[in-house]
Amino acid sequence: MRFCFEQTLPVSRDVLFRFHEDPAHLGLLLAEWPGFRLLRHAGHIQPGAETWFEQQVGGFLPVVMGFRHMVYEPDCRFGETLIHGPFERFTHLHEFDETAEGTVVRDILEVQLSWLYGGRFATQHLVANALHSAFDFRQRSLRELMSNRLEPDSVSGTE
Numbered sequence: 001m002r003f004c005f006e007q008t009l010p011v012s013r014d015v016l017f018r019f020h021e022d023p024a025h026l027g028l029l030l031a032e033w034p035g036f037r038l039l040r041h042a043g044h045i046q047p048g049a050e051t052w053f054e055q056q057v058g059g060f061l062p063v064v065m066g067f068r069h070m071v072y073e074p075d076c077r078f079g080e081t082l083i084h085g086p087f088e089r090f091t092h093l094h095e096f097d098e099t100a101e102g103t104v105v106r107d108i109l110e111v112q113l114s115w116l117y118g119g120r121f122a123t124q125h126l127v128a129n130a131l132h133s134a135f136d137f138r139q140r141s142l143r144e145l146m147s148n149r150l151e152p153d154s155v156s157g158t159e
Contacts, residue, residue: 005135010102
């Protein structure tokens, strides 16, 4: 399944991209998301770097996922693909487009659970809802962080 989440923020593209360049900020964005824990990261998002996290499913089942960064075009886009986890396919491309209103942050995902975990049916009926909730939360969190004018250099990472 393909998902696209967009939001426009009154912040410059370079500030938003620099914020996302630090994988520790994923922990900051999702600090209040139930069951999320950033496990480790390479400290950057350039090709070959990995970011690992754990997400509790159903409030009790920990699922560890590892992603390898594959695309890195400063100020424009970056992306990663799943290397460990329950998905047959999971790619995530982050795009940043500057407009007169600010910067459009676009997240494009291609997601498919492995057949062992319910395949297409579970992706459509369980994962889709979870992704919508997670990205709604993430967008609110990013909006709040940027409205407080936190510059990436002044934001401490988590863990």
